[in-house]
Structure formats: C-alpha cells, structure tokens
Amino acid sequence: MLRMFFKRIVQHLFPRHCPICKEITVGSDAAQLCADCAMVFEADLLLRCPVCRLAASECICTPGRLKRFTDKIDGHRVFTTAFYQPGERSSYVNKLIYALKNDPEDTAARIFAQMMSHEILLRFTKSGKDIREWIITYPPRREEKVDDIGFDQAERLAQMCAEYTGARFAILLARYGGKEQKSLNRAEREANMKNAFYLKKPRSLQGARVILCDDVLTTGATLTACASLLKEAGAKEIVIVTAAKTVRREKTEKVVSDMSWFTEE
Ligand SMILES: [Zn+2]
Ligand SMILES: [Zn+2]
Numbered sequence: 228m229l230r231m232f233f234k235r236i237v238q239h240l241f242p243r244h245c246p247i248c249k250e251i252t253v254g255s256d257a258a259q260l261c262a263d264c265a266m267v268f269e270a271d272l273l274l275r276c277p278v279c280r281l282a283a284s285e286c287i288c289t290p291g292r293l294k295r296f297t298d299k300i301d302g303h304r305v306f307t308t309a310f311y312q313p314g315e316r317s318s319y320v321n322k323l324i325y326a327l328k329n330d331p332e333d334t335a336a337r338i339f340a341q342m343m344s345h346e347i348l349l350r351f352t353k354s355g356k357d358i359r360e361w362i363i364t365y366p367p368r369r370e371e372k373v374d375d376i377g378f379d380q381a382e383r384l385a386q387m388c389a390e391y392t393g394a395r396f397a398i399l400l401a402r403y404g405g406k407e408q409k410s411l412n413r414a415e416r417e418a419n420m421k422n423a424f425y426l427k428k429p430r431s432l433q434g435a436r437v438i439l440c441d442d443v444l445t446t447g448a449t450l451t452a453c454a455s456l457l458k459e460a461g462a463k464e465i466v467i468v469t470a471a472k473t474v475r476r477e478k479t480e481k482v483v484s485d486m487s488w489f490t491e492e
Contacts, residue, residue, distance in 0.1 A: 246326035246335040247319060258337035260323075268319040274310045277474055283310045284346055286472065290447030296454035298464045301350035308342040311443050311471040324471055327442055328380050333387075336380060339442075339470035340387030347392050347438065347468055361436045363389045363468075364399040366424065366453045371404075384470060385440040394438060400424050400453055413446060420448040426460055433461035438468055445473040 242251045245261035247268070252261055260268055276286040289297070289304045297304040309320040326335035351358050365381035373379050382398075389396035402424055411419055426432075437457050439450055444467065454465050 243334055244332060246330050246332065246338070247322045258334060258341050260338065264319060264322075268323060271318055271320045272309055274312075274320075274474075276310070276472075283307050283472060284342075286310075288472075290444070290451070292451045293447040293454065293467070296451060296458045296465060297467060300356060300466050301353045303350060304466060305444060305472070306343065306346040306350060306466065306468040307444065307470070307472045308339060308346060309471040310474045311445075312474055320471060324443060327384075327470060329376065331377055333378075333383060336383040336387060340384050340391060343384065343440070343468050343470060344388050344391035347388065347394075351392075358392050358394050361394045361438055362397045362399070363392075363394045363438045363440055364397055365440045366400055366449050367398075367402045369402060369404065381441050384442060388438070388440055388468065399427055399432070399437070399457065401427050416446060417448045420452040423449075424452055424456055426456055431460075432457060435462045436464045437462050438466055441467070441469045443471045443473060444469045 243257065243259075244250065245252050245259075245264050247260060247264040250261045252259055259265070272284075273282060275282060276288060278288045279286055281287065284307065286305075286307065287303060294304065309323075311320060311324050312318050315321055323335050323338065327339060348358065363385050365379075365385040367373075368379045368381065386396050388394070403422065435457075439453055439457070441450060444450065450467055450469075454467070457465055
C-alpha cells in the first residue's frame, strides 16, 4: 500500500512520456508506448525483409563484410527486432528509432532493449549457450556527438541488454575523432570507419565471447570495424545485436503492395 503510494508520487513528479507522441503514459512500466502508438508500432514490426521475406527478428540477411568477423548462434549472426526504412515518415519503427537517438528520456531504449534481450535469450537458450559467459559491448559514438545529445544510445542499449539478459557489460572499444559518417558516401564511410576505433585493453580478450550491440545496422561498416578489432585481439565468438536493420524503401514498396506485408499472429 505504502509502496503504491510512493510509486504514484514518483510517477506524478517524474511522469514518463510515450516516446513517439509524447503523451504522458499511465502505469508503472518504464518501457511502454501509449496504447495507440503501440498498436501501430506492433503492426510495423510485421514488415517482411525484401530479401529473405522473413520478419525482422527472423531475418537472416547480413552485410557480406560482417560475415568474416562474426559467428552464428541459432543460425543468426545478427539479432534484431525491427526494420528501419530511411525516409519513410509513416513508420513507427522509424519514429521510435528517432526517439532512441534523441530523447533524453530512456523509454525508447528500454523498449528496444527488452525486445533485443528477448531475441538474445531465445537464441542462446535454443543453442545451449550460457549468457553469463558473454560480454556485451558497443561501438562508441564520437565524443562531440555524445556531448551534443547528452548520452550514447548504443551504450544505453548495451547496458540495458546486459541488465536484462545477465551478460556482463564492458566498454571494450574507444573512438578517435573523425568525420561525421552521415555526410560520407559508402567508400568514404568504410575508409573512415576502419581507423575510427581502437581497443581499450588490447590484450585482455583471448577466448572472449562478445555480443556487439548497436542501434541500427545499415552498411555494417561500423560493426565490421569493431568486430575485426575484437577478433584480432583474440575474441573467440562474436554476435551482433541491434535495435533495427535498415531496409531500402524502393525494395520494400514491392512487398508492401502485395498483401504479404502483414501476417497472421
Ligand atoms: Zn504515443
Ligand atoms: Zn532478410
């Protein structure tokens, strides 16, 4: 009774907001959308991959360059929860990714981290792996960016996934200054990425098992640069977990226009 009372007070003083529409949410769950946004978001999660035709959590597509430095667990090198569609304004996945990157309130991060942790635990359990033997880490953002926004969304996700799954959180990677990725083309991105990161503790990774956690997988340049560093330092197994994978609009449109976009639950 008393706990309920305090909970109410805390909620009143620090109300949480739906990260998409900014309405105040009711209830004690720190990781929730309002009911209206939740409905559309969940429908958007059913979008199929234009390549393998599976939903995001089942999608087995991986950028080729990433394959050399990652391993498979339950058939997946990349665990993800949703498809990010650049330029698609009506996508509620896009809206939640935007909140993940920009909203100081951590609700969007909690929502994605819960879904990501579900994928991790599901696939680890299926293949008899012990999550407690694994480290979760992330590719850090550029320092200026973190100063600008006030947090690093990949770090948030990695910390929360560690908390939800029981894996150990560690900061293994650091970043040199460098040009902003967004303004570069594909080839420049890769060249820029290759030398963007370094290991914090170069010799401590012999035999380590690492889950590399990030917000969105697009070309895989960032994650490839990080995974190759970890492998070189002796990491035995590496898998990737991201909140979302990017699919191109022109490719999904074809899928949207036929009815296979939505599936029965
Ligand atoms: Zn909402
Ligand atoms: Zn796919």
